[in-house]
Amino acid sequence: MAAGKIGRANSAFFKSYGKFGATPVEVGIVYLLLAASTAAVLLPFLHEIAKSFSHPNDVEAGRVLLFPLRPTLGNYRYFLQPEFNALPRAFVNNLFITAFGTLWSVFFTALTAFPVSRPRKEFPAGKGVMALVIFSIVFAPPMIPYFLAVRSYGLIDSWWSLFLPHTVLPFNMTLVVSYYRGLPEELFEACRIDGGGDLRMAFNIAMPLSKPILATVGIYTAVVFWNMFLHPLLFIRSQDLMPLQVFVRSILADAADMAGQDASLNLFSNSQSSKSALVMLTTAPIVLVYPFMQRHFIKGSLSGALKS
Amino acid sequence: MVLPGVAFFVLFKIIPGLGSVIAFQDFNIFKGIFRSDWVGLDNFRALLSYSEFPRIFRNSLTIGLLKIIFTFPAPVILALLLNELRPGAFKKLSQTALYLPHFLSWVVVSQLFINILSPQGGAVNSVIAFFGGKEIFFMAQEKWFRPIFIISSVWKESGYESIIYLAALAAIPTEQYESAAIDGVGRVQQLLHITLPALLPTIVVVFLLRTGNFLEVGFDQIWTLANPLVWSVADVFDTYVYRVGVLGGAYSMSTAVSMFKSAISLTFLMGGNYVAKKATGRGLF
Numbered sequence: 238m239a240a241g242k243i244g245r246a247n248s249a250f251f252k253s254y255g256k257f258g259a260t261p262v263e264v265g266i267v268y269l270l271l272a273a274s275t276a277a278v279l280l281p282f283l284h285e286i287a288k289s290f291s292h293p294n295d296v297e298a299g300r301v302l303l304f305p306l307r308p309t310l311g312n313y314r315y316f317l318q319p320e321f322n323a324l325p326r327a328f329v330n331n332l333f334i335t336a337f338g339t340l341w342s343v344f345f346t347a348l349t350a351f352p353v354s355r356p357r358k359e360f361p362a363g364k365g366v367m368a369l370v371i372f373s374i375v376f377a378p379p380m381i382p383y384f385l386a387v388r389s390y391g392l393i394d395s396w397w398s399l400f401l402p403h404t405v406l407p408f409n410m411t412l413v414v415s416y417y418r419g420l421p422e423e424l425f426e427a428c429r430i431d432g433g434g435d436l437r438m439a440f441n442i443a444m445p446l447s448k449p450i451l452a453t454v455g456i457y458t459a460v461v462f463w464n465m466f467l468h469p470l471l472f473i474r475s476q477d478l479m480p481l482q483v484f485v486r487s488i489l490a491d492a493a494d495m496a497g498q499d500a501s502l503n504l505f506s507n508s509q510s511s512k513s514a515l516v517m518l519t520t521a522p523i524v525l526v527y528p529f530m531q532r533h534f535i536k537g538s539l540s541g542a543l544k545s
Numbered sequence: 546m547v548l549p550g551v552a553f554f555v556l557f558k559i560i561p562g563l564g565s566v567i568a569f570q571d572f573n574i575f576k577g578i579f580r581s582d583w584v585g586l587d588n589f590r591a592l593l594s595y596s597e598f599p600r601i602f603r604n605s606l607t608i609g610l611l612k613i614i615f616t617f618p619a620p621v622i623l624a625l626l627l628n629e630l631r632p633g634a635f636k637k638l639s640q641t642a643l644y645l646p647h648f649l650s651w652v653v654v655s656q657l658f659i660n661i662l663s664p665q666g667g668a669v670n671s672v673i674a675f676f677g678g679k680e681i682f683f684m685a686q687e688k689w690f691r692p693i694f695i696i697s698s699v700w701k702e703s704g705y706e707s708i709i710y711l712a713a714l715a716a717i718p719t720e721q722y723e724s725a726a727i728d729g730v731g732r733v734q735q736l737l738h739i740t741l742p743a744l745l746p747t748i749v750v751v752f753l754l755r756t757g758n759f760l761e762v763g764f765d766q767i768w769t770l771a772n773p774l775v776w777s778v779a780d781v782f783d784t785y786v787y788r789v790g791v792l793g794g795a796y797s798m799s800t801a802v803s804m805f806k807s808a809i810s811l812t813f814l815m816g817g818n819y820v821a822k823k824a825t826g827r828g829l830f
Contacts, residue, residue: 267626272639288660296666298666362547384790385564485653516660531644
């Protein structure tokens, strides 16, 4: 069988590189395209890192590509000056908002998900609540009525305007509900026989056993809070309360407005290299925790995929 | 146990949704929603006669459609490519890299693009200059805004969105490929006859969800990427509502814009669902 030979002749090659039936040229093309895509994602970061550690004049002249020239920490130090004390503050604000917001949201999402996950005879309203959740995934409330509602609740210029609207993240809730439903029912029955109520079942059985999905959901939520832009733009007024993204955006936007007319005293102020440093400072926390997140978010998006 | 959650949905989803009625009012912040005057369709009429409206309408549709056309196939292609690799260091590296941008904010990603395209030290202009070309101020030219918008969308989300297709690909039994390979069927033919048919249901569902919210072009992205020089091609429903409504205080008028947008979205969702059902026998509902 000539055809059979094709499969077997190259089996050592396929084992290590391609899949059955692929020719070496095809495998080569796949590698080439993926290497190009990977480079397209990574090179911009390397370029920014190189610029952020380079002398502003070298950057301005376009001499810095992937390696720093006349290495300096000045671009980073520039943002630590007293006149920029708002940046460390925004950074700390963001850390707190992300930490508290994530705990707040994951707790209420896990709590709301529990009754909804129970069989219909036990919690008849479950289906209705789930309909509410799906509805709010499909239809986002329009911006102005949303803004007016939050304002009428008296939340303007308070971090509660960031936490409360994210009390339950609908998509996260669908993930937790389907995870709870996969837990063995015998555990809940045993709990009830031992005289445990609904709260006990939720807190002592469902939640501890759902740590993997709660971790996944926690990552999604933390990213939402860390990157939050529109909510603080709408609801936060005082500089002291400003989270990172809005604050960074305002520095960058101001710099753009002043470009050209600012014959600055400081070498680093308003320079391209300091903008790169600011971008790297804002990115760093995500990149640092990213390796720990990777395992979890893939799992979460797979369970989402199976659902749909 | 369910009460805090339900209270949340009522307060932050349902009430703002019902609040859309101010589109039919001459809403006055001091009178509130119950005592403001009802004006029927006046806001919509005013909107349609507004000189800025056709531009925003056109921008939203164009950017939304371009975004679907270019960002929809990209993750499918990436997943198909990744699926060809055996597990190993290269696969791990490229997946790690490709998923990363999803987790960054638009403030960061937009600035990354602005910096790279900058005529002052941006890598792209350095390369253009190296080959003897003339520097281009990308961010200041209207004709470049949409390409940059699309490229940055693809750059940020394609990798992450490929995960859902990878999951579907992982579910295809390997025996199908093995027996095809033994029969001498090449990998390209396998792609056409095994992989794509198996992937179709996922593609249809994702496509429908995308058509339903194709007007959600992303406030963060436009707001951080655009600047006044390119505003005429960048301004969409969401940014318009923010500028005129939140910053300008024209509450009723901008809510009318939102309702207009929802109506279009709903039409596209229904239309897309109808077409998908006719073409593939599958739909969302």
